[in-house]
Amino acid sequence: MATTHLQDRAHSTPDPETDPTPPSIPxxxxxxxxxxxxxxxxxxxxxxIREPRV
Structure with a gap:
């Protein structure tokens, strides 16, 4: 079965290599x-307040 142009360009999101950032402080x-x-x-x-000079 031949692939279409859109199927050629489709890709899946790669899994992140590193651990996600830790959750921030609530x-x-x-x-x-x-x-x-x-x-x-x-x-x-x-x-x-300064006293006036005399």
């Missing part, structure tokens, strides 16, 4: 994603 659902985490603005220090 993150609780209430922790926001880093991309959507609130941004903390840097605090601007208030300069001390």
């Amino acid at each position: 993150i609780p659902d209430d922790v926001p994603d880093p991309a959507h985490a609130p941004v903390e603005e840097p605090a601007i220090p208030v300069p001390p």
